[in-house]
Amino acid sequence: MSDPAAPPGPELAPVRMHVVRPDAPALGTIVENRICTASVKSAAYVRHVAIDVAGTPLEGAFRAGQSFGVIPPGTDAQGKPHKVRLYSLASPTSGEDGRGGIVATTVKRTIDEIPETGRLYVGVASNFLCDLRPGDKVPLSGPSGKRFVLPLDPGAHDYIFVATGTGIAPFRGMVTELLASGASSRILLIAGAAYASDLLYHADFQALAAKHPNFTYHTAVSRHPGPNGEAPAYVQNRLTQLADPARAILGGERGLVYLCGVAGMELGILRSLSDVLEPVALGRYLRVKPEAGPASTWDRRMIHKEIAPTRRFFMEVY
Numbered sequence: 001m002s003d004p005a006a007p008p009g010p011e012l013a014p015v016r017m018h019v020v021r022p023d024a025p026a027l028g029t030i031v032e033n034r035i036c037t038a039s040v041k042s043a044a045y046v047r048h049v050a051i052d053v054a055g056t057p058l059e060g061a062f063r064a065g066q067s068f069g070v071i072p073p074g075t076d077a078q079g080k081p082h083k084v085r086l087y088s089l090a091s092p093t094s095g096e097d098g099r100g101g102i103v104a105t106t107v108k109r110t111i112d113e114i115p116e117t118g119r120l121y122v123g124v125a126s127n128f129l130c131d132l133r134p135g136d137k138v139p140l141s142g143p144s145g146k147r148f149v150l151p152l153d154p155g156a157h158d159y160i161f162v163a164t165g166t167g168i169a170p171f172r173g174m175v176t177e178l179l180a181s182g183a184s185s186r187i188l189l190i191a192g193a194a195y196a197s198d199l200l201y202h203a204d205f206q207a208l209a210a211k212h213p214n215f216t217y218h219t220a221v222s223r224h225p226g227p228n229g230e231a232p233a234y235v236q237n238r239l240t241q242l243a244d245p246a247r248a249i250l251g252g253e254r255g256l257v258y259l260c261g262v263a264g265m266e267l268g269i270l271r272s273l274s275d276v277l278e279p280v281a282l283g284r285y286l287r288v289k290p291e292a293g294p295a296s297t298w299d300r301r302m303i304h305k306e307i308a309p310t311r312r313f314f315m316e317v318y
Ligand SMILES: Cc1cc2nc3c(=O)[nH]c(=O)nc-3n(C[C@H](O)[C@H](O)[C@H](O)COP(=O)(O)OP(=O)(O)OC[C@H]3O[C@@H](n4cnc5c(N)ncnc54)[C@H](O)[C@@H]3O)c2cc1C
Pocket: 067, 077, 085, 086, 087, 088, 089, 105, 106, 107, 108, 109, 110, 111, 112, 114, 121, 122, 123, 124, 125, 126, 127, 166, 167, 169, 316, 317, 318
């Protein structure tokens, strides 16, 4: 239910949804599949996978921030066909080719040791996608998601984007799109990773920041000093350290916050925003009920209840 007291959000860019359903997928063709961590020696196996969808109903169907479905071949332990998994578009709306014919995503191989048996579990869809090579076919559905997109008038806003891990995917698309449009929007991106070697598209973002004075790129490396020797930090620590530029972006009427990545990252960012922003500015992004108490006592279960993001705060966690 919408909160009548919540400040209005921007009108969002129109999207197309579910043009292709998982039970009748479109067949894309892999055109590129490469490691996209800062180092090939990274312990996180993350790949940039680009797929040609030209000539299928998915051509030109996506907006930056939306996701597509991958339907892995084969059946699960119950003998049922594998279910669709979602992957965020890492491309701008115009795709990798400028015409919406090639879409890309950023895939982390899911690999877990099962505590009860001590055996390795290899995630179905992520490893299927990461193992594909140029020329291979991949069954796709989509687009999915209508809220996690840029506003209709992107140049009318300034942006803070916060990502952990593969949550960087939609921001690769959005930042590329905003900068290519020539908009003078201020854009601040914080990318979080466990180790500097796990940072994704790191050199690309550094190159964009060097070229565009309105775009700043910051990393938060949590288990080791950062690429420039910075002390270990989570994304929320970095946001608090960036209080001045964060206030400059979010203090006025133009600010928007986008957050994407590992479920659980939200709470730290919400607390950091409450540290950084004055109550009036904070109210544009978060509706905090009195019973929520001080930010230091907030917990995850309060999100969307006592602490509710407004329509200027976009969250996608998985
Ligand atoms: C909106 C959205 C966007 C997303 N975007 C991205 C993205 O851009 N990049 C990305 O990498 N991911 C993304 N994801 C996550 C993605 O959809 C998948 O969930 C992820 O890749 C894991 O899928 P999988 O098939 O490899 O793993 P699965 O096989 O589905 O396994 C997932 C987990 O379930 C457990 N599990 C399942 N079956 C068993 C079993 N038999 N025994 C033991 N454990 C088991 C394991 O712990 C495993 O880690 C997104 C998700 C959403 C909802």
